[in-house]
Structure formats: structure tokens, C-alpha cells
Amino acid sequence: xxxxxxxxxxxSIVIAFLTGIPxxxxxxxxxxxxxxxxxxxxxxxxxxxxxxxFKIFENTSLLDKLSNKVDKVVMRFFNKKELNxxxxxxxxxxxxxxxxxxxxxxxxxxxxAIEAMASVNKSDxxxxxxxKFVLINTASLQLIPTTVIALRSLYGSSNPTSILxxxxxxxxxxxxxxxxxxxxxxxxxx
Amino acid sequence: xxxxLAVSVIPIMIFIIIAAGVNEKKxxxxxxxxxxxxxLKIVYKIFPYVLGITVAIGLLKNTNALNIILSPVIPLxxxxxxxxxxxxxMAFRPLSGAASTSLVMEIFKNSGPDSVxxxxxxxxxxxxxxxxxxxxxxxxAAKTKKLRGTLIAGLLADGAAIxxxxxxxxxxxx
Numbered sequence: 001x002x003x004x005x006x007x008x009x010x011x012s013i014v015i016a017f018l019t020g021i022p023x024x025x026x027x028x029x030x031x032x033x034x035x036x037x038x039x040x041x042x043x044x045x046x047x048x049x050x051x052x053x054f055k056i057f058e059n060t061s062l063l064d065k066l067s068n069k070v071d072k073v074v075m076r077f078f079n080k081k082e083l084n085x086x087x088x089x090x091x092x093x094x095x096x097x098x099x100x101x102x103x104x105x106x107x108x109x110x111x112x113a114i115e116a117m118a119s120v121n122k123s124d125x126x127x128x129x130x131x132k133f134v135l136i137n138t139a140s141l142q143l144i145p146t147t148v149i150a151l152r153s154l155y156g157s158s159n160p161t162s163i164l165x166x167x168x169x170x171x172x173x174x175x176x177x178x179x180x181x182x183x184x185x186x187x188x189x190x
Numbered sequence: 191x192x193x194x195l196a197v198s199v200i201p202i203m204i205f206i207i208i209a210a211g212v213n214e215k216k217x218x219x220x221x222x223x224x225x226x227x228x229x230l231k232i233v234y235k236i237f238p239y240v241l242g243i244t245v246a247i248g249l250l251k252n253t254n255a256l257n258i259i260l261s262p263v264i265p266l267x268x269x270x271x272x273x274x275x276x277x278x279x280m281a282f283r284p285l286s287g288a289a290s291t292s293l294v295m296e297i298f299k300n301s302g303p304d305s306v307x308x309x310x311x312x313x314x315x316x317x318x319x320x321x322x323x324x325x326x327x328x329x330x331a332a333k334t335k336k337l338r339g340t341l342i343a344g345l346l347a348d349g350a351a352i353x354x355x356x357x358x359x360x361x362x363x364x
Contacts, residue, residue, distance in 0.1 A: 001326070005243070015258055052224075057207045124336065139347060148315045163309065174351035188339070189338045189339045
């Protein structure tokens with residue numbers, strides 16, 4: 001992460017000087033820091049709300065019913081021996097909220113899941129389970145891409161939902177490629 | 191019909207969860223407050239990471255660095271059926287959600303959502319996630335600075351997604 005982050009910033013600064021716009025760097029730092037604050041402020045309310053709602057969810061029998069179903073499909077990708085109850089519970093919630101398209105809830109549950117996985121991970125590097133879990137989260141599992149559909153109808157599309165099946169095909173392709181790659185890379189990069 | 195279903199998901203979820211809690215005689219309100227407090231702590235913990243990544247990607251975007259780096263391959267991409275206005279979206283989709291949303295809106299405004307580029311943009315946007323942001327936030331929570339293969343695998347997956355989206359539109363599936 002450190003290398004990627006420094007590379008992005010250093011390359012941007014060099015290019016800004018080469019194209020004669022060094023002032024853009026300063027103004028961008030100011031405006032983008034403000035954007036980060038605005039984004040997080042926009043997030044706080046929804047993240048806390050969903051975190052609260054899902055706390056209720058976790059304490060009802062709904063979770064067990066859901067886990068039984070999700071576990072059969074999802075847990076086969078993971079090494080179940082290394083996952084404690086807390087991790088499994090939050091992984092189920094994370095994947096469910098991803099599929100339903102509640103992004104903020106998925107973020108909260110995802111963070112709790114990976115914290116639980118990290119607490120039993122002795123190495124300073126992420127475990128195989130952690131890399132696979134993060135990878136699944138980088139794929140868009142959302143069944144109905146509501147934001148894009150809303151944007152399409154806003155700009156006058158004659159059939160805003162026509163993209164659904166292609167979107168599902170794309171998701172399956174990217175998830176397959178991602179999981180195959182991470183399984184290979186986990187063996188190569190220890 | 192489908193859009194009605196989509197807007198009903200959240201209200202129904204909230205209803206079912208609270209109703210189940212009440213039905214099982216849980217202290218629903220106390221649980222909500224406890225969970226909301228956890229949410230607040232999470233936001234507090236991830237902010238520095240969000241700041242770091244937002245500023246870095248902002249610099250890349252505002253200095254036009256990405257377009258300059260990509261400029262040698264643009265003619266090649268055009269030749270294989272990638273419209274000009276999709277190229278910036280391809281580059282920014284894994285890096286920034288806000289930047290890619292505004293690129294999609296620009297494409298919709300200029301070419302329309304039912305044009306070839308409009309369809310490609312829709313499928314790319316709907317079928318992929320902001321990979322770098324997701325990785326940043328989840329590894330921030332895990333307090334690990336090593337990524338192992340995740341970024342490479344995530345970007346390969348995005349690449350496959352984008353290529354699939356372009357092919358699907360070019361062969362006229364939508």
C-alpha cells in the first residue's frame with residue numbers, strides 16, 4: 001500500500017511540473033481533503049444507522065436462518081477452521097448486504113469481519129482467508145444496480161433496466177477471474 | 191416493476207429486522223444504539239485512510255497524469271472497438287467512485303444512456319466496484335499494510351469485467 005500510495009503522489013507531482021501546472025497540486029490537496037471530509041460526513045449517518053439496524057439483526061434468530069443458507073455457498077471458498085464465529089457471522093451479513101445493495105451496511109459488516117479474521121491471524125501479512133474476503137468485496141455482488149438504473153432514467157433512457165443481465169454476466173466473469181487469480185497469487189506471494 | 195422492487199428492498203429489510211427483534215422480545219432500541227456507536231467508531235478509525243486515498247487519487251485526476259500515461263495506448267483501444275469517452279472511465283473505475291460516477295454522467299449527457307458508450311458505461315459501472323477504496327478500507331480495519339495479491343487480483347477482475355462489458359455491448363446483447 002505504501003509503495004502504491006507514494007507512487008501515485010510522486011508521479012502526479014512530477015507530471016504537474018512537466019506540464020507546467022504545479023499550482024494544481026496545492027489546490028488539489030486543499031480541495032480533495034475537503035472532499036474526503038465531506039464524503040465521510042455523508043457516510044457517518046448511514047453507517048451508524050445500518051450498524052444499529054444490523055446489531056438488532058445479529059441478535060435475532062434471522063441471522064442463523066440466513067447463515068445456514070449463505071454458508072453453504074460462501075464458506076466453501078474459505079478455510080473454515082481459521083474462522084471464528086464472529087468472523088463467520090459478519091461475513092454472512094457483509095455478503096447479504098452486498099447482494100441487497102446496501103453499501104454502507106456492507107462496509108460496516110465487512111470491517112467487523114476482517115477485524116475478527118485479523119485477531120486470529122498471527123502473521124503481519126493478511127491470511128489467505130482475508131485476501132479472498134477482500135477480493136469478493138471488490139466485486140460488485142449487488143443484484144440490482146440501483147444507482148446506475150436511477151442515473152439512466154434521469155438522463156432519459158428508454159429502458160433503464162436493460163443493463164441487468166449484462167451486469168450479472170460481468171459480475172460473474174469478474175468474480176471468477178478474481179477468485180482464480182487470488183488463489184494463484186496466494187500461492188506465489190506468501 | 192423491477193424498479194419498484196429495487197426501492198422496496200430497504201424498507202422491507204428494516205421492517206423485517208425490527209419486527210423480528212420485537213417478536214423475540216429483544217431490547218431493540220438499546221441494540222440499535224449499541225450498534226450505531228460501533229458504526230461511529232468505525233468511521234473514526236477509517237477516516238485517515240479515506241483522506242490518504244482521496245487526496246492521492248485527486249492528484250492523479252486533477253494533474254491529468256493518468257490520461258498522459260495512457261495516451262500511447264488510446265489509438266490501439268479505439269481500433270478494438272472501445273469508444274474514446276469510455277477510456278477515462280476504464281482507468282478511473284477501480285480508483286475512485288466519485289470520479290467514475292461523474293464520468294458516467296458526462297457520457298450520459300453527451301451521448302445519451304442508450305448510445306453504445308452509454309450502455310458500456312452503465313454495464314461497467316453496475317458490474318464493478320471501487321476496488322482500491324474497498325481494499326484500503328478493509329485492510330485499514332485489519333491493520334495490515336501488506337496487500338499480498340489482492341490489488342493485482344482485484345485489478346485483473348476489473349479488467350476482465352470491463353472487457354466483458356465492452357464485448358457484450360459490441361455484439362449487441364443490449
